[in-house]
Amino acid sequence: MRKLSIFLITLITIISFNLLYISRAIAQINLTEINQNINEPSKLFEINCAGCHLNGGNIIRRGKNLKLKALQKNGYDTPESIATIITNGKNNMSAYGDRLSNQQINDLSNYVLNQAKNNWK
Numbered sequence: 001m002r003k004l005s006i007f008l009i010t011l012i013t014i015i016s017f018n019l020l021y022i023s024r025a026i027a028q029i030n031l032t033e034i035n036q037n038i039n040e041p042s043k044l045f046e047i048n049c050a051g052c053h054l055n056g057g058n059i060i061r062r063g064k065n066l067k068l069k070a071l072q073k074n075g076y077d078t079p080e081s082i083a084t085i086i087t088n089g090k091n092n093m094s095a096y097g098d099r100l101s102n103q104q105i106n107d108l109s110n111y112v113l114n115q116a117k118n119n120w121k
Contacts, residue, residue, distance in 0.1 A: 035099055041111035044104055048096060049112075056120035060092050068116040082109035 038044055045053075052059050056066040063070060071077045076085060086105050089095030096105065 035104065036101075039104070039107070041104075041107040044100065044108050045111060045115075048100070049108075052093075056115060064093075066112055066116055067120070071113070071116055077113070079106065079109045079113055082112050 034047060035044065038047065053066050058065040064074065068077070071082070076082050083105050085093065086100070086109055087095060087097035100108065
């Protein structure tokens with residue numbers, strides 16, 4: 001009976017991880033398809049970034065927001081440095097290099113920096 005319980009728990013765990021992986025992969029495919037048709041940086045931000053960075057904030061880690069002071073403090077106060085983190089991600093932030101084109105990433109990084117300089121207004 002104990003071996004059966006361990007087997008069932010292991011099987012459920014494996015199935016759960018596979019379902020999670022598959023659902024994330026499907027979501028990423030759909031997001032990639034959506035992103036291909038968008039060239040407006042504000043729309044790219046809304047679709048890809050605003051879930052965590054609404055109005056330049058950060059719902060995960062307050063100090064890692066997109067306000068100019070925080071960007072400067074963390075060394076992300078140039079379009080190139082912002083593009084690098086968008087492309088490769090870091091810590092809790094996902095990488096978007098496989099979902100966005102180089103042009104979209106460059107446009108988005110300029111948009112973020114300009115919004116930060118204008119205090120996200």
